Amino acid sequence: MNKIMYLEFERCIGCRACQAACRECGDHDAKERNFVEHVDFMESRQTFPMMCMQCKDPACARVCPANAIQITEEGVVLSASDEKCIGCRNCTFGCPFGIPKFDFEENKMYKCDMCYDRSKHDIAPMCASVCPSDAIRFIDFDEMQSLRRRRTQMNLVEGKKPTEQDKWKYVPEFFGVYSD
């Protein structure tokens, strides 16, 4: 798998198409595994999409007492295997990004697996394939690098990297594209 997921939070328009698409994916059992939430509802209407980071050394797998969270050879961190998950929710609290969800009815954890049946054949995951504003993209590593570089240059050429205090002045153009 040469492609990667590229998220640009500020492009999210909050349409939740990614969540609807996620429900349709194979093995997702009509439950969405991603999140669309408000950054800070008191201050703006900005939303952000959130998926699993597919960590190289996942904290969720390390805190699992049943050793239920497996990683595929492509590096995708899978949901807890049905037969091992004992339903303790340690993964939910161990994950630094708050990704794993828990199904109390079926007593098992489920999380974003990058639509494993699609992405292992280099097909974009459901969420990336439907996102209308390109907030979620499934692109080549090189393309991602050039996008990141362009973002950095943009900030430098403008010469006015907003700070915490004057971010409000920049709101109409970009919302918080200040990561580099």
Added chain:
Amino acid sequence: MQKLERSFYSKASMYSFFVVMILILSMWLGTGQFVHVDMMLFGYLIGSLVFAIGITLRMVSWSLRPATHQMLKRSFSNLRNRERKKRNISSIIKTAIDNIILQKFIFKRGIYRGVTHWLIAWGCIGSFAITFGLTFGWMHFSLIDPETYQIIVMGVPTITMAAHGLFAEMVYNGLNITAMMVLIGVLMALIRRTTSPDVKVTQRTEFDLVPLYILLTVTVTGLVLTLSYAVLDGWMHNYLSLIHQITVVLFLVYFPFGKLFHLPIRPMTTAVPMNYQEHLQVDTRACKRCETLYSNDDQIADVKEILGAQSFDLQLSDGTYLSDYCPACRRRMRVMKQMNLESQHKNPYAPIQTMTDVQVPGFGKHRADSYYEKKDKGDKNHE
């Protein structure tokens, strides 16, 4: 204990040694000093001993993982705690009935899956009980008079039964009944695994299908054996029993190392109501930031300890840990960090602080007190 441990290569080898010794001792007791050993079952005996060693090995290495170790540690300390006696007993009974005997949570994943799993699980456990009981000689039958059989368990005479009564027939055909359960279950599972597109997403042949094939060969050869002596006058019985023995030994050796190993670790589900959530979906710990209830203190303490033991540094600059926040707040914190929008959670009704002092209409008109103080000071200087 430590001294004893040092006389072995590892903990695993020490426990394996004791498990095998206990099994042989129980065999010595059960068979009346090895008088009633069934030599026909010798292959099964070796297979069962390898099985016992394998299970011990896997259990030890599994319980040495930091996460498992932490959970077991808390479980045992809670079990010893007298104040928690009521909670411990109720959670053990509840888990045993709901999760192990009835397997309600699998039925909630689908009736078909529930029936499949229940048949395989109880078929296997029943077969194990009968197989181990007979191979280790824990029980055997003896004829009291021409019409009456007696079951002798560990050298103690127990039930007597009419040689051709209903109960006796059920006991003789115990393995046939469990084999039929497993056969139906395995066929249902194989149908699901080959037709459902959902399971194919993460299904692996060597992990998910091989155990089913092994179970299938074991049950089919076992049932053919019954067919041979019951209907076909013992046709090819020697060879068939040898083939069955080979498949069973294969199964026993495979069991601790494949998917089926989830059987001995399942009882740890008890730890969830016992240590963490006494009542399902009732949380007691509040998030540090948004104050919604999301977990309980014991579990967060455990998670912190497990992460610490594996050098995950998830402590923030203010001394709190990421696991002190609810998942929603953790997601938000990551986004705020990435977008460079981090801020202390201020009073949302307080006046907005801006660099240019430009106030957006519609928000609070009153400026922060520090603004007025500065201005006052400035005025004084001018005078």
